Amino acid sequence: MTIGFESMPGSSGYLDLFPERRMSYFSNPYVLGLTVIAGIGGLLFGYDTGVISGALLYIKDDFEVVNQSSFLQETIVSMALVGAMIGAASGGWINDAYGRKKATLLADVVFASGSLVMAAAPNPYVLILGRLLVGLGVGVASVTAPVYIAEAAPSEVRGGLVSTNVLMITGGQFLSYVVNLAFTEVPGTWRWMLGVAAVPAIIQFCLMLFMPESPRWLFMQNEDTKAIAILARIYDIDRLEDEIEHLSASSLEDRKEENAVTYFDVFKTKEIRLAFLAGAGLQAFQQFTGINTVMYYSPTIVQMAGFSSNQLALLLSLVVAAMNAAGTILGIYLIDHFGRKKLALSSLSGVIVSLIILSGAFYGQSASPSNSLFGWLAVIGLALYIAFFSPGMGPVPWTVNSEIYPSQYRGLCGGMSATINWISNLIVAQSFLSIAEVAGAATTFLILAGIAVAAVVFVAAYVPETKGLTFAEVEQIWKERAWGSGYNSESLLERGDEDESSLPS
Structure with missing residues (x-):
């Protein structure tokens, strides 16, 4: 049968008709297991971004040339971001050409190789090469994991499952702080810190060998039998027929345009x-x-706020990382209940307040350095920032990017947007301390608050609510925004070839 998808905004029309067929986050162990295994790529992402801060302290002890050169220190840190930008930019093409599974396996091989190169590096230049390799692996994984999870996930829990990948990222950051502390007294310190990251990459590689390819990608490759076998493990028999029909119709149109996508x-x-x-x-x-x-x-911010103890700074940073992971768990629940757009707007509103508190704390601390109250106010602002950011603006960008593009564009556009993320990451990481030195910490946080205000306007104006929508319904939103409400007059699955012929050239 053919199901029409006209429905209330923010709700899948199919599930409005058959609410008893809704799935919950934990209802299918197969989907949850697939999500966790794919999410190990997020763990690598988070671990790599966090571990270098502690490792760099010991790298400077081992290599005098690094200790004497700020440029080398910055290069060691930022080379992984450069690699991630390249990996994300190429990862979209790799995903579309070879599939989500092979892209994940490739990312694991490159990441594990980079970790081992770093652990054995005889000089800082080989270490920089290793950082480039792990960055390449992280970049490919940052594109692949959200798309792979989203394409296997039922629409009603897609946001929560994709957000699990973000939980793995924040969990990896927390793990990196724990590992940094664990290896501080072990001979070889930084080599262990950087080399141990190869272990989860190898584990994911082995597990992914037994995981399926994305059913949507298989439909795109005319491998319908394999795709249907996978869908049969995700959906019960009552829903399976409709999901197969929906995917077959969507992939038919996608295949017509596949070769033209650039x-x-x-x-x-x-x-x-x-x-x-x-x-x-x-x-x-x-x-x-x-x-x-x-x-x-965060350790530097804590010390800038007046807490000079390295141990206290690291401890408070560990608390910040733990809060980040805990907030992401909350986001997993909220994103499919509260909605992507509302969650992002609420998150940004809290971020603005937190940054203003941080700015006020640093302004007060500069005016009255001996007053510890402002130091604690800065720590509170830091904690509030994480509490508001992590459930919303942490998972929402990755979730939205995994679901707003048509199948034939999903890998390409996902890679391009992830590249934007890494470029922005690099700009912020390289400029924060310099701006804070020139303008002062108070002004710097006020600038970030202003950017957050702009983000609220952007989300309100340009980001649609996609909670619970099928991929076809999301695609319909963009067609209506681009060409008017006339695209809403018929069932998407009944349009067939008509869509292609009616699009303006």
């Missing part, structure tokens, strides 16, 4: 351009509202 088409086609603007804008604002400023420099 980077230029993203900007040439109006509805794809609008979708990419929303996705890439969310990724940029995620970074420019300061999250990795907090994660990379």
Whole structure:
């Protein structure tokens, strides 16, 4: 049978008709297991971004040339971000050409190789090569994991399952702080800190060998039998027929346009351009509202606030990382109940307040250095920032980017938007301390608050609510925004070839 998808905003029409077929986050162990295994890529992402802060202290002890050169220190830190940008940019093409599974396996091989190169590095230049390799692996994984999870997930729990990947990222950051503390008294310190990251990459590689390819990608490759076998493990028999029919119809149109898809088409086609603007804008604002400023420099921020003890600074940073992971768990629940757009707006509102508190604390601390009250106010602002950011602007950009593009554009656009994230990450990481030195910490946090205000306007104007929608319904949103409400007059599955012929050239 053919199911029409006209429905209330923010709700899948199919599930409005058959509410008894809704699935919960924990209802299918197969889907949850697939999500966790794919999410190990997020763990590698988070671990790599967090571990270098502690490792660098000991790298400087081992290599005098690094200790004497700020440029080398910055290069060691930022080379992974450079690799991630390249990996994310190429990862979209790899995903579309070879599939989500092979892209994950490739990311694991490259990441594990980079970790082992870093652990054995005889000089800082080989270490920089290792950082480039792990960055390449992280970049590919940052594109692949959200798309792989989203394409296997039932629409009603897609947000929570994709957010599990973000939980793995924040969990990896927390783990990196724990590992840094654990290896401080072990001979070889930084080599263990950096080399141990190969273990989860190897584990994921072995487990992924037994995981299926994305059913949506298989449909795109005309491997319908394999795709149906996978869908049969995800959905019960009552829902399976409709999901197969829906995917078959969607992939038929996708295949017609598959060979024509290029980077230029993203900007040439109006509805794809609008979708990419929303996705890439969310990724940029995620970074420019300061999250990795907090994660990379939280010990420094604590010390700038007047707490000079290294031990206390590291301990408070560990608390910040734990709060980040805990907030993401809350986000997993909220994103499919509260909605992507509302969650992002609420998160950003709290971020603005937190950054203003941080700015006020540093302004007060500079005016009255001996007053410890302002130091504690800065720590409270830091904690509030994480509490508001982590459930919303942490998972929402990755979730939205995994679901707003048509199948034939999903890998390409996902890679492009992830590249925007990494470029923004690099800009923030490289500029925060310099801006704080020139303008002062108080002014710097006020600038971030201003950017967060701009992010609120952007989300309100350009990001649609996609909670519970099928991929076809999300695609319909962009067609309506691009070409008017006339695209809402018929069932998507009944349009067939008509869509292609009616699109303006």
